[in-house]
Amino acid sequence: MRSLLSLKKQKLFLASVLFGCSFSSVSAQEKSVTFTSTDKKLEVAFKWAKDMALHYKGKPGDPVGPWYESALPPRSAFCMRDVSHQCIGGEILGLSRENSNMVNLFVSNISASKNWCTYWEMNKWAKPAPEDYRSDKEFWYNLPANFDVLSASWRLYLWTGDRHYIDDPAFTRFREKSVTDYITSWMLYPDSLLTRPAHPNAPIPYNESDSFDRCRGLPSYSEGVPNLKMGADLVAALYRGLTTYGLICKEKGDNKKAALYFHKAERYQQLLDSIWWDKTDQRYYTYYSNDNKFGKQEGETFLLWFDALKDTSRINRTLTHLASRDWNVENTSYLPLIFYQNGRWDQARNYILYLADPSTSRREYPEVSFGVIEAFVQGLMGISPDARTGTISTIYKTNSTNKAAINDLPVLHTTVAVTHIDHRQSVMTNTGTNAFKWKAMFYGAYKKAFVNNVLTPVKKETDHQGCEISFVITQVPPGRKVNIRVEN
Numbered sequence: 001m002r003s004l005l006s007l008k009k010q011k012l013f014l015a016s017v018l019f020g021c022s023f024s025s026v027s028a029q030e031k032s033v034t035f036t037s038t039d040k041k042l043e044v045a046f047k048w049a050k051d052m053a054l055h056y057k058g059k060p061g062d063p064v065g066p067w068y069e070s071a072l073p074p075r076s077a078f079c080m081r082d083v084s085h086q087c088i089g090g091e092i093l094g095l096s097r098e099n100s101n102m103v104n105l106f107v108s109n110i111s112a113s114k115n116w117c118t119y120w121e122m123n124k125w126a127k128p129a130p131e132d133y134r135s136d137k138e139f140w141y142n143l144p145a146n147f148d149v150l151s152a153s154w155r156l157y158l159w160t161g162d163r164h165y166i167d168d169p170a171f172t173r174f175r176e177k178s179v180t181d182y183i184t185s186w187m188l189y190p191d192s193l194l195t196r197p198a199h200p201n202a203p204i205p206y207n208e209s210d211s212f213d214r215c216r217g218l219p220s221y222s223e224g225v226p227n228l229k230m231g232a233d234l235v236a237a238l239y240r241g242l243t244t245y246g247l248i249c250k251e252k253g254d255n256k257k258a259a260l261y262f263h264k265a266e267r268y269q270q271l272l273d274s275i276w277w278d279k280t281d282q283r284y285y286t287y288y289s290n291d292n293k294f295g296k297q298e299g300e301t302f303l304l305w306f307d308a309l310k311d312t313s314r315i316n317r318t319l320t321h322l323a324s325r326d327w328n329v330e331n332t333s334y335l336p337l338i339f340y341q342n343g344r345w346d347q348a349r350n351y352i353l354y355l356a357d358p359s360t361s362r363r364e365y366p367e368v369s370f371g372v373i374e375a376f377v378q379g380l381m382g383i384s385p386d387a388r389t390g391t392i393s394t395i396y397k398t399n400s401t402n403k404a405a406i407n408d409l410p411v412l413h414t415t416v417a418v419t420h421i422d423h424r425q426s427v428m429t430n431t432g433t434n435a436f437k438w439k440a441m442f443y444g445a446y447k448k449a450f451v452n453n454v455l456t457p458v459k460k461e462t463d464h465q466g467c468e469i470s471f472v473i474t475q476v477p478p479g480r481k482v483n484i485r486v487e488n
C-alpha cells in the first residue's frame with residue numbers, strides 16, 4: 001500500500017512478530033502444510049513465511065468475519081490488490097474461509113454510485129477502510145483492481161473446485177459489470193486508452209490536492225507517477241480480465257460469448273506489443289502521461305503477473321531488467337513465482353531467500369510471506385490444480401539435485417503430499433477423501449515411464465518457452481500413493 005508504517009508503529013509491530021513468536025495460530029500451524037528439503041536454506045525460508053503469514057489470520061468474532069491481513073498491518077484491513085496476490089498462498093495455508101469471505105465482500109460491494117468500483121480496502125470492522133474511503137463520491141481506487149479480483153476468483157476456482165467463485169450471483173454480477181459498464185464508465189476501450197481524460201469520473205467540485213478526488217480511479221497500480229493518464233499494467237489487467245471472463249463463459253458452456261471476449265482481450269495485448277514497446281531500449285513503457293508522452297518507472301512486474309506478454313524474447317528482456325535493479329518489497333514479493341514460471345529458477349530461489357532474510361527491509365509486509373508460500377508450491381514444486389478436469393499437475397523447477405516435499409496440502413477438496421525425489425522421479429499421495437488425476441511432468445524427452453514400477457506409455461508436450469516435457473496422467477484414489485519415474 002502507498003504509505004509506510006510510522007516509525008513507532010513499525011517498531012512495535014516488528015517486536016510482536018520477531019520476539020512474540022508464540023502466535024495465536026500455533027495449533028493451526030501444526031495441522032497445516034509443511035515443506036521439507038535437503039536444501040536447508042529453503043526449509044528455513046518456508047517455515048518463516050508460514051509462521052509470518054498465519055500470524056496475520058483474523059480473530060474469531062471480528063465483525064467482518066473470517067479474514068487475514070492484506071494491507072498495512074496497523075490498519076487491520078485487506079486490500080483488493082493484496083488479496084488478489086495473496087489468495088493462493090492463503091489456500092495453501094488452509095485459509096479458504098478467509099478467502100471466500102473477503103473476495104465475496106469485494107464483489108458484493110460493486111455499485112453504480114462508485115462508477116462500478118467496489119471498496120478498494122475493507123477492515124476487520126466490516127467497513128471500507130477510512131484511509132481510502134470517505135464516500136461513494138470521494139475514495140481512493142486503482143483501476144486494475146476489478147480485473148485482478150476477477151482473475152483471482154478464477155484461480156481460486158481452479159485451485160479449490162468451489163463453484164461459487166464462478167456461479168454465485170454476486171460474482172456473476174461483478175464480472176459482468178466489470179467487463180461492460182466499468183470499462184465504459186472509465187473510458188477503457190482500446191481506442192480511448194491514450195485519449196481519455198485523466199479523471200473521467202472526478203467529483204464536482206474537484207480538488208486536485210485531495211487524494212480522494214485525484215485518485216478516484218488511478219489508471220495503474222503505480223501510485224507514485226505524477227501526471228498519469230494510463231499505465232501499461234492497466235492494459236495488461238484489461239487483457240487478463242477479459243481473457244478470464246472468456247474462460248469462465250467457456251466453463252459455463254457459452255462458447256460464443258467466450259470467443260467474443262477472447263477477441264476483445266487480444267486487442268489490449270496487441271496494443272502492449274505495438275505502441276507500448278520501446279524498440280530503442282528494448283523495454284516496455286510503463287505509463288503514458290497527460291502531456292502525451294510515454295515513460296518508464298515501475299509496472300513491468302504486472303505485465304508478467306497478468307501473463308500479458310507473448311513474445312518470448314521480450315519476456316526474457318523484461319525478466320532481465322526486473323532482475324537488474326531493486327524494487328520495493330510489494331513488487332519484489334511477486335518475483336519468486338514469476339521467475340519460477342518463466343524458467344529463471346536460480347533467480348527465483350534467490351528472491352525467496354532475499355525476502356525471507358531478516359535484514360530485508362519491510363519483509364513483514366503481508367504480501368511477502370504469502371507470495372513466498374505460493375512460490376514454493378506453484379513455483380518450485382510446480383503444483384498446479386485444474387478444477388475443470390479434476391487434475392493436479394506437478395513439475396520440479398530446480399537446477400539442483402536436492403529432494404523436496406510438500407505435505408498436508410489442501411487442494412481440490414482433498415489433501416495431498418508431493419515429493420520430488422529428483423528430476424526424474426516424483427511421488428504423489430492422496431491423504432484426503434476425493435480422487436483426482438495426477439499429471440506428473442518432467443523436463444526432458446524421456447522414452448519410458450514407470451507408475452509404481454509398471455511400464456506406462458509416456459506422452460510429450462512443450463511449455464510456453466519451448467522446453468520439452470514428458471508426462472504421465474494417472475488416477476489417484478483416496479489413500480493411494482503413486483510413485484512415477486521416467487527413463488531414457
